[in-house]
Structures are given as C-alpha cells and as structure tokens.
Amino acid sequence: MQYLRQAIEEGEWQKVVERLDAMSNMEFRRAEAHIRTQVLPGLKNDELWTALLYLIRYRRQAFLSGVLAAEDRAKDGTLRLDCDGARELARWLKEESPESVNKVVNMMLPLMQDEEQIGALLDTFETGNELSRIAALLKVDTPLCHYVLFCTLKGMHDGKALAAKCAQHFMKKGDDRAYNMAAIMKAYFGLDELKGRFALHIEPYELSMLDSGSEAFYHLLDGRRPRI
Numbered sequence: 001m002q003y004l005r006q007a008i009e010e011g012e013w014q015k016v017v018e019r020l021d022a023m024s025n026m027e028f029r030r031a032e033a034h035i036r037t038q039v040l041p042g043l044k045n046d047e048l049w050t051a052l053l054y055l056i057r058y059r060r061q062a063f064l065s066g067v068l069a070a071e072d073r074a075k076d077g078t079l080r081l082d083c084d085g086a087r088e089l090a091r092w093l094k095e096e097s098p099e100s101v102n103k104v105v106n107m108m109l110p111l112m113q114d115e116e117q118i119g120a121l122l123d124t125f126e127t128g129n130e131l132s133r134i135a136a137l138l139k140v141d142t143p144l145c146h147y148v149l150f151c152t153l154k155g156m157h158d159g160k161a162l163a164a165k166c167a168q169h170f171m172k173k174g175d176d177r178a179y180n181m182a183a184i185m186k187a188y189f190g191l192d193e194l195k196g197r198f199a200l201h202i203e204p205y206e207l208s209m210l211d212s213g214s215e216a217f218y219h220l221l222d223g224r225r226p227r228i
Contacts, residue, residue: 001034008039009047013054020058032062040069045078049085056089060097067104071111079117081124090125101125102136109140118148130156138169146181147217150210153185163189171196180221184210199223 007015023031035055043051048069055063073079081087093100105125112118122133130152137149149166153159167185170178171194179198186194187202188210200223209216209226216226 001031001038004031004035005039008035008051009043011047011050016054017058028062036063036066036069040066041072043069045073045080046083046085048073049081049083049089051085053085053089053092057092060100064100064103065107067108068111070108074111074113074117077113079120081120086124093125105136106139109136109145110142112144114144115148115151118144131162134162134166138166141173141177143177143218143221146177146221147214150181150184150188150217153189154211160189160191164191164194167191167194176223177221180223184217184220 004016004019007013007019020028020031040048040051052063052066052069055066070079090101093104105121108121108125109118112121118137122136126132126136133152134149137145137152153163153166156162163185167182170182170185176199179196180200182194182196183198183200183202185191186198188207200220202220206216206220206226210220219226
C-alpha cells in the first residue's frame with residue numbers, strides 16, 4: 001500500500017495503473033478502500049482533484065465515492081473547484097457518465113460549509129441551469145442547502161411558482177424543519193393557496209429580515225424568532 005500511496009502523491013499515474021491492474025479482486029478492494037479513506041483525504045486541494053480525475057477515469061464505479069475525501073478540504077476552507085483537475089473531471093463525467101455528475105453533486109452537497117462552496121460545486125458539476133440547481137438542493141436536508149435554495153428562488157423571475165412546488169415538496173416530508181421551510185416560503189412568496197397546519201407563524205416585520213442575511217432565516221427554520 002505504501003507504494004501506491006507514494007505513486008499517487010507523486011503523480012506517477014502509469015505506476016498506479018500498473019499496480020492496480022496486477023491486483024486480484026480482493027487486493028483491489030483493499031487498495032480501493034485504503035486510497036479512499038487513507039490517501040485521498042491527506043492530499044492538498046489540487047492534488048486531490050487530479051488524483052480523483054485519474055482514479056475515476058481508471059475505474060469510475062470503484063472510485064467515484066472518493067469525492068467524499070473533499071470533506072476535510074471543505075471544513076478547513078481550502079476546497080477549491082477552479083483547478084484543472086476538478087474542471088477536467090466534471091467535463092469527462094458530463095461526456096462519459098452524465099448520471100455520475102448527479103451522484104457527485106448529491107454526495108458533496110451535504111459536505112459544503114458555506115454558500116460560496118455550494119455555488120462553486122454547482123457551477124463546476126452542474127449545467128448552471130437554475131432548475132437543475134433547485135432539484136439538487138431539494139435532495140439535501142441541511143439548513144445551508146435550504147438557505148441557498150431560498151436565495152435561488154428569490155432571484156428567479158418565476159420564483160413564486162417554483163416556491164409553491166418546493167413548499168409542497170417539504171410539506172410531504174412532514175418533519176418540523178421541513179414544515180418550517182414551507183412556512184417561510186408561504187409567508188415570503190405570498191403563497192396563500194398553500195394549506196397546512198404550520199407551527200411557525202411569521203410576522204410581517206420578519207419578512208424584511210429574511211433579505212438581510214442568513215441569520216434570520218436559520219432562526220425561523222429552527223422555529224425561533226429572529227433577533228431584532
């Protein structure tokens with residue numbers, strides 16, 4: 001395993017391929033797990049995306065989940081997707097395995113720590129179409145993704161109609177936070193047609209606070225009153 005680690009860290013991809021090709025199925029499974037959990041998380045940002053590019057192109061089914069190694073980079077603020085490796089990986093997946101693009105986005109969205117990271121992820125791996133972004137964000141149950149979804153809808157010309165559909169989606173989930181999300185959209189977008197028993201009742205003065213940043217949004221999402 002040390003040979004593989006060294007070859008990956010030094011970018012000796014022909015050696016990596018030759019060693020992986022020579023492995024039995026059992027040896028490959030051990031090597032894949034070692035690379036995914038021990039090697040990739042220790043790489044710097046550009047090295048990580050270059051490694052993922054070569055490994056996923058080598059055997060996509062085995063190494064696609066290696067994108068989860070980006071979690072450490074996201075947490076320490078060093079995650080960047082404006083590098084050659086990330087852009088080339090996104091381009092290759094869009095051409096060779098479009099369904100894998102969605103898998104990458106679905107795996108990585110819960111790992112993102114701020115709006116900038118989410119924007120960079122969607123800019124790199126999605127088409128940039130607002131509808132595809134909304135569909136991706138709806139799949140992830142994190143307050144940050146809910147906030148980015150809310151901001152995306154606010155900026156759209158037909159945001160009200162889409163907000164109604166999104167609110168219905170959240171109401172079907174049935175948990176407290178989902179209902180609070182639906183209540184926020186009902187109040188902000190004036191969705192009077194949306195019927196339901198909402199525990200969260202938003203005061204008119206609180207609507208303007210939703211345009212001042214994320215703090216008021218997170219308070220309401222948790223069922224608390226925003227700080228004035």
